[in-house]
Amino acid sequence: MSLNLLRLFSGRNASAPVARERLQILLAHERGLLGQSDLLATLREEILAVVSKHVVLDPDKVMVKLERGKTVSTLEVDIEVPNNFDKKALAEKRMAG
Amino acid sequence: MAKVLVVTSGKGGVGKTTSTAALGAALAQSGQSVVVVDFDVGLRNLDLVMGAERRVVFDLINVVQGVAKLPQALIRDKRLENLWLLPASQTRDKDALTDEGVGRVIAELKSRFDWILCDSPAGIERGATLAMRYADEAVIVTNPEVSSVRDSDRIIGMLDSKTVRAERGERVEKHVLITRYDPARAARGEMLNIDDILEILATPLLGIIPESQDVLKASNVGTPVTLNNAESAPARAYIDASRRLMGEEVAMVVPAERKGFMNRLLGRRAA
Numbered sequence: 001m002s003l004n005l006l007r008l009f010s011g012r013n014a015s016a017p018v019a020r021e022r023l024q025i026l027l028a029h030e031r032g033l034l035g036q037s038d039l040l041a042t043l044r045e046e047i048l049a050v051v052s053k054h055v056v057l058d059p060d061k062v063m064v065k066l067e068r069g070k071t072v073s074t075l076e077v078d079i080e081v082p083n084n085f086d087k088k089a090l091a092e093k094r095m096a097g
Numbered sequence: 098m099a100k101v102l103v104v105t106s107g108k109g110g111v112g113k114t115t116s117t118a119a120l121g122a123a124l125a126q127s128g129q130s131v132v133v134v135d136f137d138v139g140l141r142n143l144d145l146v147m148g149a150e151r152r153v154v155f156d157l158i159n160v161v162q163g164v165a166k167l168p169q170a171l172i173r174d175k176r177l178e179n180l181w182l183l184p185a186s187q188t189r190d191k192d193a194l195t196d197e198g199v200g201r202v203i204a205e206l207k208s209r210f211d212w213i214l215c216d217s218p219a220g221i222e223r224g225a226t227l228a229m230r231y232a233d234e235a236v237i238v239t240n241p242e243v244s245s246v247r248d249s250d251r252i253i254g255m256l257d258s259k260t261v262r263a264e265r266g267e268r269v270e271k272h273v274l275i276t277r278y279d280p281a282r283a284a285r286g287e288m289l290n291i292d293d294i295l296e297i298l299a300t301p302l303l304g305i306i307p308e309s310q311d312v313l314k315a316s317n318v319g320t321p322v323t324l325n326n327a328e329s330a331p332a333r334a335y336i337d338a339s340r341r342l343m344g345e346e347v348a349m350v351v352p353a354e355r356k357g358f359m360n361r362l363l364g365r366r367a368a
Contacts, residue, residue: 014286019243020293027250027297 040064047077055081099207102214102342103232105256107248109219111240112276115312115322116335117216118146120236122321123339125180129211132171135185136228137218138194144184147174148319156186161198167205176324181210194227203231221251226259233262234270234342236303240277241289249273249298272303274338279308280351291351304338305351306331 044064051057061080067073104117114137121133134157135143144150149172155165160183167183174180183206186193206213217228229235235256239249253271262269275294282288295302306312307330315325323332323339337347 016283016286016289016293019289020297023243023246023289023297026247030247030250031254 040066043075047079051079058082099210100212100234101203101207101232102212102234102236103217103229104214104236104238105217105225105229105252106219106238106245107221107250107252108240108245111219111238111245112306112312113219113238114142114146114216115316116236116238116274116276116306117143117214118321119323119332119335120339120342121212121214122174122177122180123323123336124212124214124342125174125177126323126336127339127343128179129343130179130181130209131212131214132181132183132206132210133214133216134183134206135216136194136224137216138185138224139187140218141185141187143216144172144182145319146316147182147321149174149182149184150319153184156184157202158186158193160202161194167202176320192223194224196227196230199227200231221255225252226255229256229260229269231261232256232269234272236272236274237298237300238274238276239294239298241275241279241283241294243289246289246294246297253298253300271300272342273298273300274303274306276306277308278305278351302349303341304334305349306334306338307351 044062047064048057048059048062051062057079063076063078065076065078067076104113104120106113114135117133121131125131133143133147135141136157137143138158141156144153152172155170157170159165160167160170170183172182172184174182183202203213215228215232218224237249237252237256239245256269256271257263260269273295275291278291279288283290291302291305309329309331311326311329312322312331315322318325322329323335326332327336337350340347
C-alpha cells in the first residue's frame with residue numbers, strides 16, 4: 001500500500017524508495033539471523049567438544065539447527081555416530097555390569 | 098601517531114582499490130607519509146592502479162614469510178616521495194598470510210609511516226578479515242545499489258566483532274564512502290540517495306564520489322585519480338575525504354560532473 005503511494009507521488013521511474021524499503025526489511029531480518037548464527041556456532045562447538053570426550057566424532061556430522069516459531073522454538077541437534085564407535089567403552093560397561 | 102586504515106566493502110567492484118590509491122595519494126600530497134598495502138592476494142591490482150606493476154619484485158607475502166625485508170618490498174611512488182606501495186602477490190597461496198605475520202608487518206609499517214592504508218579483498222573471507230584485523234579506522238566503500246549496501250552491513254558487523262580493537266572492547270572508527278553516485282538519478286528517485294544509505298547503515302559519511310569518466314581515465318594510465326586530474330569532480334571529492342580523515346571539517350558537497358552537450362544528447366555515461 002505505502003509502496004504504491006510512494007510510486008504514485010514520485011513518478012514512474014522512482015525505484016529508489018522500493019530499494020530502500022526492501023533493504024530495510026531484509027537487513028532487519030539478517031541482523032537477527034546473524035546474531036543467532038553466532039549462538040549456533042558456539043552451541044555446535046561445545047556440543048561437539050562434550051560428545052567427543054566419549055565418542056570419536058566426525059565434526060562434519062554434527063548439525064545444530066534452531067527454528068523460531070510463533071509460540072514455540074525448537075533446537076534440533078543431529079549427531080551422526082560412526083557404527084563401531086565405542087566397542088571398548090561398551091565392553092567396559094558390560095564388565096562392570 | 099601512525100594510523101592503520103582499512104578500505105573495505107562486502108561486494109566487489111565498488112571501487113576499493115581506486116579509493117585506496119586516491120586517498121593514499123591525497124594524504125601524501127598534504128604532507129603525510131603514506132603506505133598503501135594490497136591485501137588482495139591472488140588478485141592484486143593496487144600496483145596497476147598506482148602505475149607500479151612493472152616495479153614489483155618482492156611482495157607482502159615475501160615479507161610475512163621472511164623471504165624479503167620490508168624495505169626491499171616497499172615501492173616508492175614515481176610522483177610523490179612520501180607515498181609508498183606494498184604490493185600483494187599474484188601467484189601464491191592465499192593461506193600464506195597469517196594473523197601473526199600480518200601483525201608483525203603492520204607494527205613495522207607503523208614505525209615508518211603516518212598512514213597505513215590497507216586495500217582489502219572483497220567479501221567476508223579470511224583475506225578480508227586479515228586486512229581489517231589491525232585497523233584503527235575503516236572506510237566502507239559502497240555504491241548506491243541494494244546489493245552493495247546489504248553487503249556493507251555485513252562488513253560493518255565484522256568490523257565490530259573481528260578486529261583486534263573490537264576484541265579489546267575498543268572501537269574501530271568507521272566511515273562510509275559512497276562511490277559512483279549520480280545526483281541527477283538520485284534526485285529523480287532512480288537511485289538510493291545519501292540519506293537512505295546512511296540511515297540504513299547507521300555509519301557517518303566520509304565522502305561522496307560522483308560517477309565520472311575521470312576515474313576510468315586515471316586507472317587506465319595507472320595514476321591515482323587525485324594526481325591525474327586534481328580538478329576533476331572525483332578528485333576533489335577524494336581530496337575532501339582525505340581532509341576529513343585528517344580531522345578537518347569540510348562541508349559535504351556533491352560535485353557533479355559537467356557533461357558536454359553531445360554526451361547528454363547521446364546519453365553517454367562513464368563505464
